[in-house]
Amino acid sequence: MSEIKILLNNEERIVEVQPYETLLEVLREKLGVISPKCGCDRGDCGACNVLLNGRSVRSCLILAVEVDGQEIITVEGISKDGLSKVQESMIDNNSFQCGFCAPGVIISATELLNNNPHPTREDIKEALSGNLCRCTGYLPILEAVENATKE
Amino acid sequence: MSILHDFEYYKPADIKSAVELLDKFGNKAKILAGGTDLVVQMKENIVTPDAVIDIKAIDKLNEISLDDETLFIGACVTFTELMESEIIQKYFPLIKDMSATVASMGIRNRATLVGNICSAVPSADSAPILLVYDAEVVIKSKSGERIIPIEQWFAGPKKTVRKDNELVTGVAIHLIKENHAGCYEKLGRYSGEDLAQAGICVLVFEDQIYHVAFCAVGPVPKRAEITEKFLNGKEITPEVIKQAKKLLLEEISPISDIRSSKEYRIHMMDVMFDRGMKKALNKLRGGTHV
């Protein structure tokens, strides 16, 4: 067991972790942050995406001990003071059905818009290409991100 | 799936401590950089190390630098960092183009170029580029430093010539002074998560020297030496390309697997070689530097 200290959604959190525990497991099971989902557990689907120091990463492929001293933002943090523009746009566009992929998609879209406030359709597709959705066929998701940049 | 076995986690702050740990644990240690391959392998019990040595706290390994006309890419440099680096954009735009084809944003933010060649899957995207540039793999161990030409690095599918007590600190590429241009062509099923089904990189020089390397169509990524020898000194005409293709197809040895059939790979190598040569020659004639 070792103790790690992280800045999670702007709050300092200290937690005991085993070296073999992934960040995804620790977030969900020890820290009560359940927006990141376990889809494939091997880096393919993007459902477990979180922002690590501002970058989207697969929390299922990161050991919790690795992120000691670093900053993590999840959807809980993004919507702390109300929904973000892109989240509102996703509601307006009926972007999701079951919603399982949504937190990961929101993380990828948030990273994209932070770095590039006026992405092209191609930029949006590229940024979201690592997020698999089994329900929607992606169009309402792409449209939501596009619309969020227009207003 | 959780990782089902326990191990010690180390995060050394300098190269010296890292190689001491490697020396102590030997093949019971695994080096952790981006973790996009290692963590999956640990979950699937393919590897069960006693010690995991996280090298991300070693400053030197996070560097992209240009000294004495030599580019150094540290072992912890991610594909995203390569794409954003001014040095890479200015001197090695081909590395930027290649990096953009690797998996998806969430993986590129974590996965490293050096990790890619250490995992040494036959489809390693980074390999053809490093091969055409005659890159060198820089290795440290307790007994000192060893430099291995990338051409000699791959020993078989998922195998390299790295010894258990050695740490790859990065790759080095010497700046090319002559006017040249290049192109990386990759065949994947869709952008996002895919490994290369076939990949080819060509570099053409003004004085009719050609470098050609491929991945995913043989057990290891490799330079197409016979094809190069034939091409060197020749003006590229449709007839020369036709003959070169024949040689190239003899140099590759693709297999059929879940991602595509042998026949399809052969067909596509034919097409991609053509395409890559045309694009590279166009760039060269357009005067753009790569």
Ligand code: FES
């Ligand atoms: S659960 Fe992490 S990428 Fe699918």
Ligand code: FES
């Ligand atoms: S809405 Fe169901 S997976 Fe995307």
